[in-house]
Amino acid sequence: MTLGILTAIGGYVDVGAIATAGEAGSKYGFGLIWAMLLGTVCIIFLIEMVGRMSAMSDKAYMDILREKFGIKFALLPLASELIANFLLLAAEIGGAAFALYLLTGIPFQIWTAAVALALWLLLWRGSFSLIEDGTSILGLVTLCFLVAAFTLGTPWGAAAKGVVLPSIGSGSPVDYFYIAAGILGAIISPYLLFFYSSGSQEEGWTRRMVRSNRVIAVVGMGFGSVSAISIILVSAVALKPLGIQVGQLQTVGLGLVKAFGIWGVYLFAATLFICCFGAAAEIALALSFEVTQIMGWKYGEDRKPREAAVFNLIFLVYIVGSTLLIGLTGMDPLQLTIFSVVFTALVLPAVVVPFLAAMNDPTYLEDQTNGLFSNVAVLLIVLLTFVLSAVSIPLTILTGGG
Amino acid sequence: MLGSAYTLERFGDGEISAPFLRASLEQYAIAMKSSAQSISSLKPPPGARKEHRREVEAVSRARSLVLKAGHRGIDPQRAPELARKLRRITGELKEP
Numbered sequence: 001m002t003l004g005i006l007t008a009i010g011g012y013v014d015v016g017a018i019a020t021a022g023e024a025g026s027k028y029g030f031g032l033i034w035a036m037l038l039g040t041v042c043i044i045f046l047i048e049m050v051g052r053m054s055a056m057s058d059k060a061y062m063d064i065l066r067e068k069f070g071i072k073f074a075l076l077p078l079a080s081e082l083i084a085n086f087l088l089l090a091a092e093i094g095g096a097a098f099a100l101y102l103l104t105g106i107p108f109q110i111w112t113a114a115v116a117l118a119l120w121l122l123l124w125r126g127s128f129s130l131i132e133d134g135t136s137i138l139g140l141v142t143l144c145f146l147v148a149a150f151t152l153g154t155p156w157g158a159a160a161k162g163v164v165l166p167s168i169g170s171g172s173p174v175d176y177f178y179i180a181a182g183i184l185g186a187i188i189s190p191y192l193l194f195f196y197s198s199g200s201q202e203e204g205w206t207r208r209m210v211r212s213n214r215v216i217a218v219v220g221m222g223f224g225s226v227s228a229i230s231i232i233l234v235s236a237v238a239l240k241p242l243g244i245q246v247g248q249l250q251t252v253g254l255g256l257v258k259a260f261g262i263w264g265v266y267l268f269a270a271t272l273f274i275c276c277f278g279a280a281a282e283i284a285l286a287l288s289f290e291v292t293q294i295m296g297w298k299y300g301e302d303r304k305p306r307e308a309a310v311f312n313l314i315f316l317v318y319i320v321g322s323t324l325l326i327g328l329t330g331m332d333p334l335q336l337t338i339f340s341v342v343f344t345a346l347v348l349p350a351v352v353v354p355f356l357a358a359m360n361d362p363t364y365l366e367d368q369t370n371g372l373f374s375n376v377a378v379l380l381i382v383l384l385t386f387v388l389s390a391v392s393i394p395l396t397i398l399t400g401g402g
Numbered sequence: 403m404l405g406s407a408y409t410l411e412r413f414g415d416g417e418i419s420a421p422f423l424r425a426s427l428e429q430y431a432i433a434m435k436s437s438a439q440s441i442s443s444l445k446p447p448p449g450a451r452k453e454h455r456r457e458v459e460a461v462s463r464a465r466s467l468v469l470k471a472g473h474r475g476i477d478p479q480r481a482p483e484l485a486r487k488l489r490r491i492t493g494e495l496k497e498p
Contacts, residue, residue, distance in 0.1 A: 105421030244404045247433055250426045251405045254412070261417045269422075 002129075002136035003199045004047070004220020006282060009139050010195070011043060011187045012224030013231075014088075014279035015095030015249070016337030018272065020182045021228045022252035025235025026245045027171055027179070030162025033229055035180040037163065039187030040225040042384065044217050045377045046188070046352070047196050049359050049370065051213035054197045055205040057364035061197040062293035064358050073354070074294050077190065080347035081290055085191055087340040089283045090322035093119070094333030095276030097326075098249055099269045109327050116323035119280055123315050128202040128301040131285070135278035142275060144267045145230035148259035152237045159233060178395040185341040185388055188381070190351040191286040198289035202301055210368060234259070249334065284315040338396065345392035348385040356382065403461075403495075406430040406468050407488040414481035423481075427472030434465035457495060464491045 011017070024032040050061050057064060065074040097111035122131060168176045200209070234255035235246060246252055253268030260267060285301060288311045292299035298308045305312045326333065356378045359370040370378070409426045412418045418426075438461040446454035471484055 102422050102425045103419075105424040242404060242408060244408055246405075248405070248426075248429045250409075250422070250429055253422075254405065254408060257412055257417055262419065264417070265419050265422045 001216055001219060002132040003196065003203065004216040005136035005139060005223050006132045006220075006278060007047065007192050007196045007199070008220045008224025009135060009142075009275050010279040010282040011189055011192050011221075012228040013139075013142050013271070013275040014186070014337075015091050015098075015272070015276050015333050016088075016182075016341060017186045017228060018095075018231060018252055018275065019246065019249055019334050019337075020179060020186065021231035022235045022239075022246035022255070024179050024183065025232035025237075026239040026251075028167075028169060028176060029236040029240050030159045030232070031166045031168060032176070032180055032183065033159065033163045033232055034166050035183040036187070036225060036229050036232065038384075039184045040221055042184075042381045043187050043192065044221045045374070045381065046193055046355070047221060048214055048217040049355070049374065049378070050193045050197045051200055051205070051217060052210055052368055053358060053364060054200040055209045055213055056207055056366055056368050058201075058206070059364070060194070060201050060289065060293050061355075061358070062194055062290050064364055065354060066294050066296065068358060068361065068364075069354055071294065077347060077351045078290055078294050080343065080350070081190060081194070082287065084340045084343040084347070085283050085287050086318060086322060086325075087336045087343070088191075089280055089287070089318055090326040090331070091333040091336040091340065092276045092280035092283060093319075093322055094326040094331070094336070095249070096273050096280060098333060099273035099276065102250055102253070102265070102272070103269045109330050112323050112327040115277065115280075116319050119277065119284065120316060120319050122281060123284060123301070123319075124305060124312060126301075128199070131281050131301070132199065135274070135281065138274045139278055141267065142227040142271050143230075144256065144260075144271060145234050146226060148256055148264075149230045149233040149237070151259045152234060152255075154233050154237050159236075174395065174398045177391070178399045181345070181388055181391055181395055182338070182341055184384070185345040185348075185392065186337075188348065188352075188385065188388075189344055190348065191283060191290075193351070193355075194290050195282050195286040198286070198293070198299075207366075207368070231255075284318055287318050288312070288314040342392045342396050345385075345388045347389075349382065349389055352378070352382050352385050403430075403434070403464050403488055403492045406464075407485040407492070410471070410476070410481040410485035410488070413476075414478050414485070416478065420475065424472055424475065427468050431465050431469040431472055434461055434468060438462050438465060460491050460494050464488055 054060055093112055093115050096115045097108040100111040101108035238255035238258040256264030256268045289299055291314050292311050297310050299311045300308050362369055406427060409418060409423060413423045438458055441461060442458045467484060467487060
């Protein structure tokens with residue numbers, strides 16, 4: 001179960017997702033919850049499928065991409081993932097450092113080195129189960145937003161109406177759809193698939209896990225979705241009536257301050273730190289998994305570093321590079337996330353289209369290949385990824401990146 | 403600007419810690435600087451030059467107040483007064 005929750009943290013409550021959910025609620029009230037729900041349905045389908053594929057084939061998705069389509073084909077999604085996730089890793093390290101900045105007042109650029117060192121030590125010395133259990137259990141702190149949504153007296157009827165009949169209100173349609181695309185792009189993120197698939201290999205899944213995998217996919221992504229929707233609700237109820245629009249991370253925390261007073265500050269900093277740190281661990285591991293699987297090299301978080309030296313070297317190089325990017329340039333973590341989501345959306349079809357072919361191959365899935373319903377679902381998701389891919393750059397230009 | 407005013411008010415009520423306030427005000431000041439630059443880079447229509455200049459000045463004034471409070475720190479008792487000033491400036495921006 002913890003694998004599902006850890007995977008969801010990267011998609012739903014990382015640095016960019018927290019800010020985007022806060023922005024959505026503070027600007028459009030309940031008018032963008034539909035995007036979160038749509039993204040959740042899509043990612044549940046994809047996560048269930050990639051987990052089923054790994055359990056049945058005893059291989060990770062990138063292994064199958066290489067075997068089935070050849071290394072040259074697999075290099076395209078890999079190259080795009082390397083760039084997008086480099087930016088995203090820098091943003092997550094920046095986000096965790098930002099949480100410490102809010103707690104101490106010491107500039108976040110100074111904290112980036114400490115965060116990076118802690119991250120590297122965890123990945124180098126820690127086991128996969130320590131990373132997933134630790135992050136998942138500590139990640140439950142995000143549920144403080146759900147408690148805040150109740151404490152602040154969310155009008156549930158109006159929220160439900162906002163899902164069924166979403167409204168832009170007096171906002172700009174371009175900005176509205178830009179945020180919607182940002183929410184969908186962050187949730188339907190390829191690295192979540194690669195990470196979940198690799199995690200199932202680390203845990204040694206077999207076909208006996210096919211049923212449990214369904215539960216893990218639904219509960220894990222459900223947890224992420226509830227957390228992210230709660231951020232929208234809190235921002236809609238606490239900030240929108242005051243005319244406060246979320247443009248910076250700390251503004252999201254004001255919703256918790258309204259609900260819990262001074263404890264809101266600490267809960268927000270804890271949520272931001274744990275989620276960003278967990279997402280950073282997930283991204284760094286996903287990068288190492290992707291490269292080693294595509295190249296056919298040894299991989300595994302639970303192997304001794306000398307047994308999987310390249311695997312360990314890759315996340316070290318990425319952590320150092322990302323830390324230098326955010327620490328030396330002082331770039332805004334949110335700006336980095338925007339670039340990363342746009343880049344991810346552009347290459348999303350290249351990752352999801354081959355998925356359809358792999359999920360129908362009995363060589364890997366035996367009697368567990370996709371049925372008609374699942375295939376139609378993937379086709380619709382592919383269509384959505386093409387739309388996201390087509391609109392991501394124009395919307396970013398029109399809104400000036402938010 | 404409203405976010406910074408609200409943060410100051412909550413600080414005055416003891417609901418926000420001093421480091422959170424300082425970090426927040428620094429970030430709001432950075433955002434206001436980029437807002438002021440964006441507004442001043444716009445070319446207003448001939449009849450709206452005065453209003454445009456007033457907007458740029460208002461954002462710069464707010465930024466200067468927020469920046470000063472962020473750098474020097476502020477007493478919780480004085481925070482509501484600064485918040486009121488920021489709200490007044492926001493009101494000026496909304497005036498036609």
